[in-house]
Amino acid sequence: MRFTRVLISGLLACFVSAHANEPADRVLVVLPDAMREHMLSNMRDHLKAISEIQTALGTGDFQRAADIAEQRIGLSSLGAHGAAHMAPFMPKEMQDIGSRMHSSASQFALVAQEAGADGNVQRAIGSLSAITNQCVACHAAFRVR
Numbered sequence: 001m002r003f004t005r006v007l008i009s010g011l012l013a014c015f016v017s018a019h020a021n022e023p024a025d026r027v028l029v030v031l032p033d034a035m036r037e038h039m040l041s042n043m044r045d046h047l048k049a050i051s052e053i054q055t056a057l058g059t060g061d062f063q064r065a066a067d068i069a070e071q072r073i074g075l076s077s078l079g080a081h082g083a084a085h086m087a088p089f090m091p092k093e094m095q096d097i098g099s100r101m102h103s104s105a106s107q108f109a110l111v112a113q114e115a116g117a118d119g120n121v122q123r124a125i126g127s128l129s130a131i132t133n134q135c136v137a138c139h140a141a142f143r144v145r
Contacts, residue, residue, distance in 0.1 A: 026143045031089050036144050042081050043135075046101075049073050050132065053108075057124060062116030065124070066109040073105035073131065094142050101134035 031039065049072035056065035070076050078084070083102075087095050104127075111127040114120065 026141060027091060027094075029090060029094065029142050029144045031086075031144055035086060035089060038082060039086060039144060046073050046135070050128070053112075053128060057112070057121065057128070062112045062124065066112040066116075069105045069112065069131070070109040073102065074109055075102050075106045077105075078102060091142070094138060097134050097138040097141070101131055101138070104130040104134055 049068050052068050053065045056062070056068065083098070087098075090098070108124070108127040108131055112124045115124040
């Protein structure tokens, strides 16, 4: 029982601490409802794709990791995401972060393919972090409504 209370207290402290460290000055980006839902759906799919990429890397399926990255997050995915339609509603810095994220995903796809040939998993993982760093940067700077 005591362990459970300590565990719950610790989790609550982590939650409060995590939210206390959120920048209070994140820029609010107001989007039409349908566009906001579309953007949130895209972001959820990006997160799911990153999880699938990690699974593929974990099993040594570098080509699958590359394909997921390019098709779902990379520059090849921009049309499916409606990027051109959504960009005018975003601040320039948000657009730039998004562009870097998509470019990083395409770069990761190439690195993952190379890892399949040379076995350099560390380089692939490092390249994957370039994608997630852009996600973190955007979520730290912006919020949507």
